[in-house]
Amino acid sequence: MAATIMILYVSKLNKIIHFPDFDKKIIVKLFPLPLFYIGNHISGLSSTSKLSLPMFTVLRKFTIPLTLLLETIILGKQYSLNIVVSVFAIILGAFIAAGSDLAFNLEGYIFVFLNDIFTAANGVYTKQKMDPKELGKYGVLFYNASFMIIPTLIFSISTGDLQQATEFNQWKNVLFIIQFLLSCFLGFLLMYSTVLCSYYNSALTTAVVGAIKNVSIAYIGMLVGGDYIFSVLNFVGLNICMAGGLRYSFLTLSSQLKPEQPVDEENIPSDLKS
Numbered sequence: 001m002a003a004t005i006m007i008l009y010v011s012k013l014n015k016i017i018h019f020p021d022f023d024k025k026i027i028v029k030l031f032p033l034p035l036f037y038i039g040n041h042i043s044g045l046s047s048t049s050k051l052s053l054p055m056f057t058v059l060r061k062f063t064i065p066l067t068l069l070l071e072t073i074i075l076g077k078q079y080s081l082n083i084v085v086s087v088f089a090i091i092l093g094a095f096i097a098a099g100s101d102l103a104f105n106l107e108g109y110i111f112v113f114l115n116d117i118f119t120a121a122n123g124v125y126t127k128q129k130m131d132p133k134e135l136g137k138y139g140v141l142f143y144n145a146s147f148m149i150i151p152t153l154i155f156s157i158s159t160g161d162l163q164q165a166t167e168f169n170q171w172k173n174v175l176f177i178i179q180f181l182l183s184c185f186l187g188f189l190l191m192y193s194t195v196l197c198s199y200y201n202s203a204l205t206t207a208v209v210g211a212i213k214n215v216s217i218a219y220i221g222m223l224v225g226g227d228y229i230f231s232v233l234n235f236v237g238l239n240i241c242m243a244g245g246l247r248y249s250f251l252t253l254s255s256q257l258k259p260e261q262p263v264d265e266e267n268i269p270s271d272l273k274s
Helices: 002-013 024-030 033-048 053-075 081-099 106-129 136-159 161-166 174-200 203-212 214-223 232-253
Strands: none
Touching: 002 136, 002 174, 024 136, 033 053, 033 106, 033 136, 053 081, 053 106, 053 203, 053 232, 081 232, 106 174, 106 203, 136 161, 136 174, 174 203
16 A cells, blocks of 8 residues: 555656545545455455465455446446356356365355455446546545555554564565565556556456456466365366356457447646646
């Protein structure tokens, strides 16, 4: 969050990007997105620590139908039968894999389903709040981080996480510090690219594309980590899940009716806007 705030603020000062200056109306415009934003982070970290990588990957697929449902309700979008069938295949595979999970962890399942809800809500509301005439994509990123960095810091202090972090024995290791700072920068790039994908496509496409990247994670997780317990049904479910995601991507990318791309008004000089 600190990296996001610094990068965007410095870029704004140097007129590389533009987003609105702070005023009280921004809180109203952005709410409840910051709550979904931080809920997504915390529940994601909690669930990752309690589940095997393959099962975490599968259960995260439930973000996709939740996103489709929220886009239909909140944004009024409609999807073709082929898209709905692809989503159904993803969920069918997830049910098969989860139903035969031999390393069942109730707490992990609760956290990952909360993470699915927060991720879907975060994606849909981000899409809604990114109007270039309002906050824009840079404003959404900047004010999300700005509003939630202090509450997150307080939360980390209350749980003892901050104390554990400060007592970590590698803070004098230059290589670790370089890698840590690089991970903060790459975290910003990840959030920015996710927002950019939703801006030019849809929250549902972002959810599916994010799931496709986990194909390699799921299969690598079967070989490394030591926490995956093989079963035939679980393996079949994983493959159905991945196939549904790949079909969705194929349908989206091969569609002949390409949606009109939004104009990136945030990067248009003010003299051209007028």
